[in-house]
Amino acid sequence: MTDVPVREVSMTPVEQFLHLLANPNIALLLLSLGGTAIIIELYSPGGYVAGIFGVIALLLGFYALGVLEANYAGLGLIGLAFALFLFEALTPSIGVFALGGVIAFVLGASMLFDSSFLRASWAVILTVALALGAFFAFAIGAAIKERRRQPLTGREGLVGQIGEVRERLDPEGIVLVAGERWTATTSCAPLEPGTRVRVLAVEQMRLVVEPVNTTAAIGEVAEEHAR
Numbered sequence: 487m488t489d490v491p492v493r494e495v496s497m498t499p500v501e502q503f504l505h506l507l508a509n510p511n512i513a514l515l516l517l518s519l520g521g522t523a524i525i526i527e528l529y530s531p532g533g534y535v536a537g538i539f540g541v542i543a544l545l546l547g548f549y550a551l552g553v554l555e556a557n558y559a560g561l562g563l564i565g566l567a568f569a570l571f572l573f574e575a576l577t578p579s580i581g582v583f584a585l586g587g588v589i590a591f592v593l594g595a596s597m598l599f600d601s602s603f604l605r606a607s608w609a610v611i612l613t614v615a616l617a618l619g620a621f622f623a624f625a626i627g628a629a630i631k632e633r634r635r636q637p638l639t640g641r642e643g644l645v646g647q648i649g650e651v652r653e654r655l656d657p658e659g660i661v662l663v664a665g666e667r668w669t670a671t672t673s674c675a676p677l678e679p680g681t682r683v684r685v686l687a688v689e690q691m692r693l694v695v696e697p698v699n700t701t702a703a704i705g706e707v708a709e710e711h712a713r
Contacts (some may be wrong), residue, residue: 507546508553510599510606516547518614521568522621556598563594567615571622584623591615644668644685648698651681661695668693 497505506512523540530536551561570587577583595611649663649670657675661668661683670683670693677683683695 504549504553507550509550510554510604511610513547513550513554513556514595514598514606514610514614516543516550517564518618520544520547521564522618525568525572551598554599554604557600560594560597560599563590563597565594567591567594567618571618574619575622581623584619587622588615588619591618644688644693647685649683649685649693649695651677651679651683654678655695658692661693663693670695672696 507516520540520543523536523543527534527537527540567587567590570583570590574581574583574587592611592615595606595615596608599605644663647663649661649668651659651670652662652667653660655661655670655672655675655677657673658669658671659677661670663685669691672683672695674697677695677697682698684698685693685695687694
């Protein structure tokens with residue numbers, strides 16, 4: 487039996503790819519990228535690119551976890567980390583949720599693999615955790631805040647704009663706002679031409695205005711018109 491020749495058999499490209507996936511660092515990166523892409527798709531649906539990439543990355547990551555016999559407690563902590571990162575983006579917590587997400591991610595990644603010789607690198611774990619925390623705290627948070635800002639175009643963008651009465655409001659007349667003439671009405675009639683007014687609401691194609699120097703609270707008047 488000692489004369490039996492030894493022949494090396496090279497892995498096929500598919501086997502090489504699957505072997506690459508069975509790496510704790512690669513598995514952790516796939517889970518992180520997949521989770522981030524899915525959250526981006528849920529937040530801003532319609533493009534599908536982020537969602538498709540996220541699903542593929544997660545499936546490859548779960549394959550790697552199956553090969554490496556991952557610890558479900560560690561996987562649960564990583565899921566908790568993503569939930570905390572999302573809360574940080576949605577709420578003004580001054581970094582509390584982001585910090586909790588970083589801690590949960592580091593703990594989960596360190597527990598993810600039971601084998602003492604198959605563990606993700608600490609450099610990878612810390613880099614990915616900090617990058618995710620910063621991304622959700624600043625990039626996604628800024629995008630959500632921008633989306634919540636008052637519109638600057640269209641009819642909704644007229645609310646809060648300052649204009650001028652062109653035809654006497656008693657209580658209805660014409661005002662000039664943002665370079666356009668609008669039919670307007672006011673509860674502070676009469677208002678003479680030349681009076682500066684602020685837009686409180688847009689009702690169909692008619693503006694609800696008040697004089698700029700009015701002492702009435704704008705919010706209360708707006709609620710009154712809404713009722």
